[in-house]
Amino acid sequence: MAGRWKLLILALYLCLIMGQSDLSKSDCPIGYNDGEKPCIDIDECEVDVDYPDEVGPCGEDTTCHNTIGSYYCRCADGYSSSTGAGTSATCTDINECLKDKDICGLNAKCFNTIPHYSCICDNGFISTTGVESFLHGDNVTCRDIDECQEGDACGQNAACVNTPGSFHCFCNAGFGLQSGRSNFSGSQERCEDICMIDRTICGNGTCHRGASGHSCACHAGFTNYGNKRSRCTALNCDVFKVMNNLQEFPVAHDLMMQLEKSCLNLTESENPTELDGEDTLKRLLSAIDKLLSGGAFNHNRKVSTFLYVVENTLRFISAFIKPPGTTKSSTHTELELLVEKGEDLPKGAVTLSSKQARLDIRLETAAGDPSYYPGFTTVSLLSYANLEDSADGFFGGMKAQANQSFELNSKVVTVSVSNRNTSRLKEPVTLTFYHLKQTDTNNHTCVFWDASEEGGSWSPRGCTVVESKPEYTVCSCNHLSSFAVLMVLYDMEDTFELQLITWVGLSLSLICLFVCILTFSLIRSIKSPRTTIHLHLCICLFIATVIFLAGISRTESRVGCAVVAGLLHFFYLAAFCWMCLEGIQLFRMVVLVFNTNFKTLYMMAGGYGVPAVIVGVSALANAEGYGTKKHCWLNLEFIWGFFGPACVIIVVNIFFFLITVWKLAQKFSSLNPDFDNLQKIKAFTITAVAQLTLLGTMWIFGCFQFEEGTIVMSYLFTIFGSFQGVMIFVMHCLFSKQVREEYGHILSRCCAPWKKSYSNLSYSHTSKAHASKSSQDTGESRI
Numbered sequence: 071m072a073g074r075w076k077l078l079i080l081a082l083y084l085c086l087i088m089g090q091s092d093l094s095k096s097d098c099p100i101g102y103n104d105g106e107k108p109c110i111d112i113d114e115c116e117v118d119v120d121y122p123d124e125v126g127p128c129g130e131d132t133t134c135h136n137t138i139g140s141y142y143c144r145c146a147d148g149y150s151s152s153t154g155a156g157t158s159a160t161c162t163d164i165n166e167c168l169k170d171k172d173i174c175g176l177n178a179k180c181f182n183t184i185p186h187y188s189c190i191c192d193n194g195f196i197s198t199t200g201v202e203s204f205l206h207g208d209n210v211t212c213r214d215i216d217e218c219q220e221g222d223a224c225g226q227n228a229a230c231v232n233t234p235g236s237f238h239c240f241c242n243a244g245f246g247l248q249s250g251r252s253n254f255s256g257s258q259e260r261c262e263d264i265c266m267i268d269r270t271i272c273g274n275g276t277c278h279r280g281a282s283g284h285s286c287a288c289h290a291g292f293t294n295y296g297n298k299r300s301r302c303t304a305l306n307c308d309v310f311k312v313m314n315n316l317q318e319f320p321v322a323h324d325l326m327m328q329l330e331k332s333c334l335n336l337t338e339s340e341n342p343t344e345l346d347g348e349d350t351l352k353r354l355l356s357a358i359d360k361l362l363s364g365g366a367f368n369h370n371r372k373v374s375t376f377l378y379v380v381e382n383t384l385r386f387i388s389a390f391i392k393p394p395g396t397t398k399s400s401t402h403t404e405l406e407l408l409v410e411k412g413e414d415l416p417k418g419a420v421t422l423s424s425k426q427a428r429l430d431i432r433l434e435t436a437a438g439d440p441s442y443y444p445g446f447t448t449v450s451l452l453s454y455a456n457l458e459d460s461a462d463g464f465f466g467g468m469k470a471q472a473n474q475s476f477e478l479n480s481k482v483v484t485v486s487v488s489n490r491n492t493s494r495l496k497e498p499v500t501l502t503f504y505h506l507k508q509t510d511t512n513n514h515t516c517v518f519w520d521a522s523e524e525g526g527s528w529s530p531r532g533c534t535v536v537e538s539k540p541e542y543t544v545c546s547c548n549h550l551s552s553f554a555v556l557m558v559l560y561d562m563e564d565t566f567e568l569q570l571i572t573w574v575g576l577s578l579s580l581i582c583l584f585v586c587i588l589t590f591s592l593i594r595s596i597k598s599p600r601t602t603i604h605l606h607l608c609i610c611l612f613i614a615t616v617i618f619l620a621g622i623s624r625t626e627s628r629v630g631c632a633v634v635a636g637l638l639h640f641f642y643l644a645a646f647c648w649m650c651l652e653g654i655q656l657f658r659m660v661v662l663v664f665n666t667n668f669k670t671l672y673m674m675a676g677g678y679g680v681p682a683v684i685v686g687v688s689a690l691a692n693a694e695g696y697g698t699k700k701h702c703w704l705n706l707e708f709i710w711g712f713f714g715p716a717c718v719i720i721v722v723n724i725f726f727f728l729i730t731v732w733k734l735a736q737k738f739s740s741l742n743p744d745f746d747n748l749q750k751i752k753a754f755t756i757t758a759v760a761q762l763t764l765l766g767t768m769w770i771f772g773c774f775q776f777e778e779g780t781i782v783m784s785y786l787f788t789i790f791g792s793f794q795g796v797m798i799f800v801m802h803c804l805f806s807k808q809v810r811e812e813y814g815h816i817l818s819r820c821c822a823p824w825k826k827s828y829s830n831l832s833y834s835h836t837s838k839a840h841a842s843k844s845s846q847d848t849g850e851s852r853i
Contacts (some may be wrong), residue, residue: 101139114141131161131185148185170206177212177235194235224254227261243283273442275302295389299413300445307333322357322379325350329383347390351407354383355400358454362402367460368692368708374526376460377484377519377552380452384486388448395448402455410447415440422451426481430500438489448488457482458506458554463705467520467529468556476528479505479514479557480543485550492550500536501545503555512538513558516545528556575792576615582799583612589803593812599655602670604802606677607648611795614641622702632693634702636685639712643681646719651676653723656730684715 098109114127115134128134128143135142145151145161166173166187167180174180174189181188181203188203191212197204204210217223217237218230224239231238238253241261247254248267264284265277272286275294286294288302307330332345358380367373388407395408404424410416416433423429429451437447458478465476480503501516516533523529533553537544543555590596590605614637621634651673688711689696695708704712803809 244279273301370526374521436487466527480555579795631697635696
């Protein structure tokens with residue numbers, strides 16, 4: 071059996087070898103059939119009708135092209151091949167939408183398909199031929215569909231506005247959307263009565279819908295300032311009642327009464343009368359001019375009240391100014407006022423400026439909380455021409471370092487906005503101040519007026535310096551009020567030398583004044599009306615010096631410091647009054663030739679009564695003027711309460727002395743036989759003039775202490791003031807021959823009692839008293 075299989079396999083193998091030998095002997099080339107002659111080309115691309123879905127020799131997405139003896143392949147339309155034409159190819163689809171982005175034209179989108187693409191119009195557009203899709207070469211474009219013409223697109227209570235590819239619906243007046251949006255499209259929302267949608271649209275008022283929109287009828291105690299479509303907000307008229315009763319500013323009484331009446335009309339009347347904002351604003355600026363033209367307020371509480379009145383009144387009046395606002399200026403003010411009105415909260419940055427300052431603020435900050443938006447926004451910048459004279463010196467809110475002081479170096483400005491909650495702003499405001507004095511130093515501080523600080527004071531809280539140049543300073547503040555720029559000053563470095571001179575000079579003056587008091591009160595031989603004047607002059611200066619040394623720097627107690635300042639004020643003025651009496655006494659002796667002297671009561675009334683009246687009136691008028699932060703003396707704003715009377719006394723004495731010297735010269739020229747009396751009057755005049763020159767010169771140097779660069783004047787003032795007791799002792803005692811002789815007798819009694827008996831001393835004393843009797847009227851010998 072096995073042998074048979076082997077024979078069969080061998081026979082088959084021989085047959086195969088013989089068949090191959092026959093094929094190799096075919097005469098037709100490749101690509102032709104092996105039938106009868108001639109050879110016929112084989113169509114490789116021909117599809118078998120029995121298998122129509124069979125993939126040809128080129129594969130998918132291709133076309134087969136037969137050639138004589140062969141064939142080649144190409145990618146079908148819409149496909150591409152990286153290998154090119156050939157017997158086989160790998161074809162991929164062409165994305166025409168990426169290849170040519172503008173293939174579909176405007177308002178249409180391209181969608182790639184296999185093997186081609188299609189163009190479809192955007193939403194809101196339709197093809198010009200009505201077909202849904204098209205190709206680039208079909209000459210088809212997309213046009214807008216006007217939805218507003220196709221039925222009721224927006225529904226009732228709304229207006230339709232067509233837009234390219236879409237449309238918008240806007241609610242009619244008095245209607246709105248639940249979402250709060252301003253417009254809508256489609257059918258997702260519908261316009262409804264705005265009074266029903268937002269029941270808080272009128273705030274504290276009743277909403278009514280009309281043909282022109284909604285209107286708000288405010289409840290009692292609330293107002294919308296005559297803007298019927300605005301929210302009703304609370305209006306506190308009590309502020310005007312308080313301002314109406316201000317005794318400090320009677321000039322603003324009528325204006326405050328009008329504002330109170332207008333405020334009550336807005337809150338109580340169903341049909342309020344609108345306030346004339348322009349006219350009321352003019353009246354406000356006129357009242358400010360009258361207040362500022364009256365001079366400095368001299369009290370921080372008055373400054374606080376003034377700024378409070380202006381800020382609240384300006385906020386109230388601004389609501390009645392028509393947009394876009396106004397700009398006004400007067401003698402003492404400069405105002406720029408911006409007004410924005412409308413239902414929508416305003417946005418954006420604005421700038422207000424004057425000659426002395428500039429304000430940069432955002433309208434959102436000025437408007438405040440949107441939920442309480444009253445339908446208007448106001449911003450005002452008010453600059454004062456001379457308020458710095460009243461507000462300078464109140465620096466209790468400043469944390470001064472050693473030897474440091476402050477001075478206003480800009481105009482004071484008030485910033486007022488419609489937003490009532492300005493104590494803490496979300497976004498700070500920027501203020502630019504132009505300096506009153508240009509300086510190369512950057513020692514400037516941005517401050518605001520804090521009425522809660524000891525009745526009113528400048529404070530840097532919430533304000534920072536952004537930039538400081540010699541000409542200006544830029545400030546950033548997170549609250550609103552009245553603002554200014556302070557210049558930081560530093561005290562002189564020579565204070566030790568000045569203090570040393572003061573203490574040494576005043577100590578010597580006390581000793582000399584004490585000797586003068588003993589001399590004029592105990593030595594009977596020289597007693598006269600003139601020595602009485604000298605005695606009280608020395609007493610006043612002695613007491614003033616003791617008080618100065620003991621209490622000039624005791625500022626711990628406000629009341630105690632004020633008492634010290636008042637006593638110094640009294641005794642220094644009394645010294646000047648006794649000087650004036652001396653000039654009048656000299657005038658009576660030389661010009662009027664009266665032998666009678668002043669009565670003691672009259673001299674006391676003139677020497678102590680007049681200064682007592684001046685100090686009493688000054689204390690009643692401005693008790694706060696006594697005592698400063700560093701010294702128990704008069705405030706700079708009140709210093710003329712002393713310098714004024716002192717200057718008057720000096721002028722009066724100079725007048726009397728000039729007439730006296732002129733009359734005295736006439737008497738000398740006539741060779742009056744009473745030569746001794748003339749000589750005494752001459753000595754009297756010389757010492758009186760010298761005394762006036764001494765005290766007057768000292769206080770003249772004191773006046774220059776209020777200017778800049780006064781180091782020389784400070785030394786002169788300190789020297790003359792400290793040693794005035796020594797100079798009075800030299801003039802009235804050492805330069806007097808009679809006093810010197812009395813000093814000699816006293817010394818001889820004390821130092822050499824054994825050389826003279828008691829009787830001789832008494833005799834000598836009596837003789838000397840008779841010898842000097844002719845000079846008792848003047849109490850002065852020749853110098």
